[in-house]
Amino acid sequence: MRDFAPEKAGKKQWIEAKIKTVFERYGFVPLETPVVEDYGLLAKKGSGGEAIKDEIYCFKDKSGRELGLRFDLTVPLARFVASNPQMPKPFKRYQIGPVYRYDRPGASRYRSFTQADWDIVGSTGTMADFETIAVAIDAMKGLGFKKGEFKVRVNNRKLLEEVALCCNVAKGKIVDCFRCLDKLDKIGEKGVEKELVEKGIDAQILGQLNVKKMNGLKLKDTTPLEEMEGLLALLKKNGLDAFVEFDLSLARGLEYYTGIVFEVCVKGGPSVGGGGRYDKLVESYGGQATPAVDCSFGVDRLLDVLGERVKVQKGPKVLVVPVGRELQEKALDLVQKIRGLGVNTAMDLNSRGISKNLDYANKLGIPFVVILGEKELKAKEFSLKEMASGKEKKIKMADLGKLQKLVE
Amino acid sequence: MRDFAPEKAGKKQWIEAKIKTVFERYGFVPLETPVVEDYGLLAKKGSGGEAIKDEIYCFKDKSGRELGLRFDLTVPLARFVASNPQMPKPFKRYQIGPVYRYDRPGASRYRSFTQADWDIVGSTGTMADFETIAVAIDAMKGLGFKKGEFKVRVNNRKLLEEVALCCNVAKGKIVDCFRCLDKLDKIGEKGVEKELVEKGIDAQILGQLNVKKMNGLKLKDTTPLEEMEGLLALLKKNGLDAFVEFDLSLARGLEYYTGIVFEVCVKGGPSVGGGGRYDKLVESYGGQATPAVDCSFGVDRLLDVLGERVKVQKGPKVLVVPVGRELQEKALDLVQKIRGLGVNTAMDLNSRGISKNLDYANKLGIPFVVILGEKELKAKEFSLKEMASGKEKKIKMADLGKLQKLVE
Numbered sequence: 001m002r003d004f005a006p007e008k009a010g011k012k013q014w015i016e017a018k019i020k021t022v023f024e025r026y027g028f029v030p031l032e033t034p035v036v037e038d039y040g041l042l043a044k045k046g047s048g049g050e051a052i053k054d055e056i057y058c059f060k061d062k063s064g065r066e067l068g069l070r071f072d073l074t075v076p077l078a079r080f081v082a083s084n085p086q087m088p089k090p091f092k093r094y095q096i097g098p099v100y101r102y103d104r105p106g107a108s109r110y111r112s113f114t115q116a117d118w119d120i121v122g123s124t125g126t127m128a129d130f131e132t133i134a135v136a137i138d139a140m141k142g143l144g145f146k147k148g149e150f151k152v153r154v155n156n157r158k159l160l161e162e163v164a165l166c167c168n169v170a171k172g173k174i175v176d177c178f179r180c181l182d183k184l185d186k187i188g189e190k191g192v193e194k195e196l197v198e199k200g201i202d203a204q205i206l207g208q209l210n211v212k213k214m215n216g217l218k219l220k221d222t223t224p225l226e227e228m229e230g231l232l233a234l235l236k237k238n239g240l241d242a243f244v245e246f247d248l249s250l251a252r253g254l255e256y257y258t259g260i261v262f263e264v265c266v267k268g269g270p271s272v273g274g275g276g277r278y279d280k281l282v283e284s285y286g287g288q289a290t291p292a293v294d295c296s297f298g299v300d301r302l303l304d305v306l307g308e309r310v311k312v313q314k315g316p317k318v319l320v321v322p323v324g325r326e327l328q329e330k331a332l333d334l335v336q337k338i339r340g341l342g343v344n345t346a347m348d349l350n351s352r353g354i355s356k357n358l359d360y361a362n363k364l365g366i367p368f369v370v371i372l373g374e375k376e377l378k379a380k381e382f383s384l385k386e387m388a389s390g391k392e393k394k395i396k397m398a399d400l401g402k403l404q405k406l407v408e
Numbered sequence: 409m410r411d412f413a414p415e416k417a418g419k420k421q422w423i424e425a426k427i428k429t430v431f432e433r434y435g436f437v438p439l440e441t442p443v444v445e446d447y448g449l450l451a452k453k454g455s456g457g458e459a460i461k462d463e464i465y466c467f468k469d470k471s472g473r474e475l476g477l478r479f480d481l482t483v484p485l486a487r488f489v490a491s492n493p494q495m496p497k498p499f500k501r502y503q504i505g506p507v508y509r510y511d512r513p514g515a516s517r518y519r520s521f522t523q524a525d526w527d528i529v530g531s532t533g534t535m536a537d538f539e540t541i542a543v544a545i546d547a548m549k550g551l552g553f554k555k556g557e558f559k560v561r562v563n564n565r566k567l568l569e570e571v572a573l574c575c576n577v578a579k580g581k582i583v584d585c586f587r588c589l590d591k592l593d594k595i596g597e598k599g600v601e602k603e604l605v606e607k608g609i610d611a612q613i614l615g616q617l618n619v620k621k622m623n624g625l626k627l628k629d630t631t632p633l634e635e636m637e638g639l640l641a642l643l644k645k646n647g648l649d650a651f652v653e654f655d656l657s658l659a660r661g662l663e664y665y666t667g668i669v670f671e672v673c674v675k676g677g678p679s680v681g682g683g684g685r686y687d688k689l690v691e692s693y694g695g696q697a698t699p700a701v702d703c704s705f706g707v708d709r710l711l712d713v714l715g716e717r718v719k720v721q722k723g724p725k726v727l728v729v730p731v732g733r734e735l736q737e738k739a740l741d742l743v744q745k746i747r748g749l750g751v752n753t754a755m756d757l758n759s760r761g762i763s764k765n766l767d768y769a770n771k772l773g774i775p776f777v778v779i780l781g782e783k784e785l786k787a788k789e790f791s792l793k794e795m796a797s798g799k800e801k802k803i804k805m806a807d808l809g810k811l812q813k814l815v816e
Contacts, residue, residue, distance in 0.1 A: 001442035001444055003439065003442070004441075005492070005495075006437035006501065010437065012440065025747050025750070025751075026752075026754070029723045029772075030418055031413065032411065032412035033412075034411070059467025061465060061510060062510055069443075080411055088772055092754065098443060120757065123757040127755075131757065238740065238744060314438060316435035328535065332538070332642075333646070344432050344433050347435075349531040349539065364496055
């Protein structure tokens with residue numbers, strides 16, 4: 001678990017704000033559930049599944065109650081919906097916050113990471129799936145990703161299940177099979193083949209996944225395929241087909257998915273988000289049968305991928321420096337006036353000389369320094385130094401609007 | 409630990425955003441430290457103190473490492489500063505996030521609550537203290553509190569210590585004495601007197617705290633009193649004296665405070681924030697000797713106090729309803745265009761009739777509903793219904809700018 005120093009924290013918050021704007025544009029409303037949940041709830045059968053269960057941070061509080069840190073934002077949402085049946089449906093909610101997985105840390109894998117999650121609860125069918133994917137695409141565009149720089153891989157678990165059944169995978173082994181397939185990116189086809197065989201699963205399914213179309217397989221139930229084609233058609237009609245790719249090999253790791261699944265992938269980079277339909281989860285927490293679809297971004301991964309592309313000026317625009325301790329109170333007066341204009345402003349709090357203050361402004365990336373000396377004060381003015389050019393300008397105290405314009 | 413349903417979450421985020429604006433106005437930059445820290449770090453001597461130690465949620469991870477959930481944001485900051493000595497000073501940082509205390513839950517006391525914390529690290533003296541308090545006052549004003557509706561109570565622990573020494577409190581009992589005094593609001597003077605006596609502390613100090621001035625006491629060291637007076641004078645010069653009250657009885661619970669302490673109190677309500685100077689904490693985490701001052705708001709308490717005063721429209725402004733399933737795709741097309749104009753918009757995802765959709769809009773507080781029927785589509789227009797007045801208007805598809813203006 002790591003700290004985000006100011007520059008990184010500023011970029012992270014910029015990403016979160018951009019995504020949040022898109023959530024709200026699509027009519028999602030915020031929900032906040034706590035980081036700590038009942039362990040039993042997190043580890044429940046039909047929730048994340050066996051793989052995630054081992055990764056839950058769990059502990060007992062002083063009264064002996066078993067608690068755990070949430071591993072995603074969808075399970076707590078399902079718990080919330082189950083115990084608040086009065087929420088009007090569809091309930092379109094977003095939540096941005098940290099989640100925890102006791103995983104081996106690695107490249108872009110963290111034990112604590114921030115998810116930006118959006119869900120449509122109480123809608124079945126293609127329109128809700130479409131909206132969920134459209135949010136992902138608009139958010140990626142909002143973050144500055146261009147066409148061709150990312151793709152949303154889409155699949156349908158029911159379809160994959162039909163294919164698996166056609167390939168001699170026993171019904172009782174489907175969950176295991178999906179868990180193996182989910183590792184394709186990580187351990188490759190050979191690795192997955194080995195795992196499938198170890199689990200006693202016919203590996204011929206692997207031969208069916210490299211193609212974008214059904215490889216002449218006769219599916220028993222063609223509904224999932226029709227659902228998939230309906231969604232792809234709708235995406236195309238709305239001009240989003242260039243951002244989407246049907247990928248039959250996509251399984252997703254979490255057990256609760258029941259239908260469409262998708263993953264947001266950056267070209268040549270990691271997956272930065274994913275989700276899918278989970279029509280049984282709310283029910284499994286004691287709620288009414290409630291269809292739902294979600295997606296979430298991994299904010300830390302977006303931050304890793306965007307890196308230098310994000311330019312954020314989070315610190316103050318202006319540093320005010322009094323020349324000598326006697327002018328400190330006059331400087332403070334000026335500072336409060338500048339702040340009153342809505343300009344983010346710091347002042348010298350340590351009674352340091354000008355050169356030390358300029359050095360400080362440089363280190364912090366503060367673009368402007370106001371210098372207030374005895375002479376300036378008498379002339380009812382101050383100096384404004386632009387750090388990038390080194391140029392100085394005198395500005396009258398009575399003309400703070402001029403300063404405001406210059407620093408914007 | 410509780411959920412914040414959308415309306416409350418919206419208000420909470422509004423409060424956080426308002427406070428954040430003030431932080432940035434004063435030149436503070438964001439830092440994000442994790443929720444989980446080493447238990448030893450949190451429980452360290454000289455950190456929160458014995459009282460808070462019992463309230464830390466602690467647990468072991470699978471490798472046997474002792475971890476804890478942070479009880480505030482200042483201790484993790486001190487850890488960060490100690491291990492990042494290269495950070496230019498003063499380091500003015502803010503952080504907004506949840507903290508955890510295994511406390512008896514009660515009115516406005518939660519086991520998980522959100523702090524909005526701001527600290528100036530690496531500055532000693534009155535200017536930094538002033539800025540910290542000024543942020544509190546500006547933030548309270550930004551949240552809509554008027555003069556007279558809140559006060560910042562200010563004291564200085566060094567001064568209180570001098571007074572305690574004058575009142576026969578032994579040096580070794582000062583920490584215990586402060587911990588008792590901190591309970592004045594909770595258990596009253598009688599309760600504190602009882603606790604003081606139980607701990608073998610002379611209770612005559614209580615007689616010295618009811619006055620706003622030194623009650624003729626001869627202090628051995630008058631520096632703390634002069635510091636206090638200097639700060640009060642500076643606040644007065646900047647027109648902030650109406651928001652501030654010197655209160656010798658204020659002790660604050662956390663052990664790490666070494667100088668000035670303050671508390672933001674709402675008239676007739678609870679304390680909604682507080683802080684003080686902690687000049688030894690960074691050093692105690694292995695850093696260089698680094699003076700610092702902090703304050704933090706309890707966001708949950710602000711939310712409790714503000715309650716109905718905050719009006720936030722977080723949900724969509726417009727709900728688009730196609731009349732009949734055949735118009736769904738046309739409606740989606742319209743929805744995406746309205747969203748493209750920056751208007752937060754939802755659409756009927758469940759193919760429901762108009763009256764059910766109007767009911768839904770009512771429940772969610774969506775102020776406008778767009779109705780798209782066969783007739784309207786032919787005329788290249790749609791109906792816009794204002795929910796409050798019930799009035800309907802026809803708007804041409806080509807004139808979406810009109811819709812945009814009407815719903816703003």
